[in-house]
Amino acid sequence: MTQSQYPCANCGANVEFAPGTTVLKCPYCGAETPLVPTGRQIREHSYTEFAGLPRKPIAALAPYTFTCKGCGAITQSDKISERCQFCGAPLVADVSDTDQVVPEAVLPFGVDRPALREALKKWVASRWFAPNGLKKVTEAESSHSTYLPHWTYDASTVSRYSGQRGEHYWVTETYTDNGETKTRQVQRTRWYPAGGTVARDFDDVLITGTTRVTAKYLDQLEPWPLPAAEPYRPEYLAGHETLRYDVEPETGLGAAKARMAPVIEGDCRADIGGDEQRVDEVRTQYDNLTFKLMLLPVWIACYLHAGRTYNIMVNGRTGEVAGERPYSAAKIAAAVTAAVLLIAAIVVLIVLDKRSS
Incomplete structure (x- = not known):
């Protein structure tokens, strides 16, 4: 396996990607190395063509072997990038020659450590009934920057449905109240069979590609500014941890279709019209199905309280915070x-x- 480390042209130390910039910065002398545009474009990949290719399940792939050029230490890891366990130097694996799906895009970190502290302070201040010790999560040492793998799916869908359209009408009902005969208007619904076809294009349906973080809190970090993503290049990963996906593309596609389903059903109901709708069956055809693997930036902070570890995540671009909290x-x-x-x-x-x- 090949790997990348980026020495500082000024002092020789390893440089790291600086959040919110387009440079690799030396943490020791402060020298900056600009990232020159490569001219590469983000591509969508045909899912049909991909499904026909031979490949190994991600669980069957061996871990990466990193050899630190700084201290010479050799370590193994299933992460695409991390720091040397002995000297802290940033290490990035070359994934282009492996059997896994290669990242197509990366949304670079935009929130640096000072901005992270401010985001955590605001979040902590808004947590009523939280113990005073929760303030510790604002300390930079308790957090680390991580790129998390996500799948995106595009599709042109055509859905044929059958159901019923309900139309309201009113009838006069007679009733007795304390011996007195009265009348009132009561709503009724008359149902008619309905059926038709609806079409919708989906773009960048986002599905988490890792099971190593709590999906509930990760979903709360949305929306992500996906149009700001850059074509993948390993320099963005230098100095940051990057998880390898463990959710296969096929599993991700199933989750993406599940997210599309309520949107398609909403289209069917709108097409049925009337005052109420019943959707009995929907048959969807997915055309022009494409996908890609992209990396999204998340700051992860851990907090220990009463013997339990609580995890807090921060969107590395917007500063949105989500996570657990003790009371x-x-x-x-x-x-x-x-x-x-x-x-x-x-x-x-x-x-x-x-x-x-």
């Missing part, structure tokens, strides 16, 4: 006590007011 029993008890005292004080004031009047 402070003392703060909750204090709030409940304060609420009870406030209610008691209001009751006393009301009683005193009535007595004085």
Whole structure:
């Protein structure tokens, strides 16, 4: 396996990609190396052609073997990029000659450590009833920058559906109330068979390509500015951790179709019209199906409280924060006590007011 390390032209140390810039920066002398555009374009790949190619499942691939050019240490890892465990030098694997799908695009980090601290401070400040120790997650040492693999899928869909259209009408109903006969208007629905065809184009349906992070919180980091993505180049990974995908493209496609399904059903309901709709069956044909693998930037912070680890994630482009948080029993008890005292004080004031009047 080949790998990449990028020495500083000024001092010889390893440079890293600086978030929010287009340069590789030396963490020691501060020298910058601009990233010269390569002219390469982001491409969508035909899923039909890909499905016919022989390849190994990602779980069957061996880990990468990194040989640090700085200290000479040899380590193995299933990550595309990380730091040397002994000297901290950034290491990036060359994935072009492996049996896995090669990343096509990368959304470079835009949030640096100072911006990360500010995002975490705002998030912590908005967490009511959180223990005071939660403030520790704002420390830079508790977080690391990670590129997470994602699949995107494009498709032109044509869906044939069958269902029913409901149209409301009103009838006069007679009823008895305390011995008195009254009338009222009651809504009824008359149903008619319906069927038709709808079409929709989907672009960049985003599916997480790793099971090593909590999908619920990762979804909360959306939306991602995908149009700002750059063609993949290993320099963007230098100094940052990059996970290798463990969700196969076929599995990702199934998840993408599941995300398309409610949108298509909404189109069917709109096409049926009427006051209410029932969709009984939808048969969808997927044409021009393409996909790509892209890397999205996430800051991951860990926080230990009462023997449990909580994970917090920050969108590396927008600063959006999502994650777990502990609750402070003392703060909750204090709030409940304060609420009870406030209610008691209001009751006393009301009683005193009535007595004085």
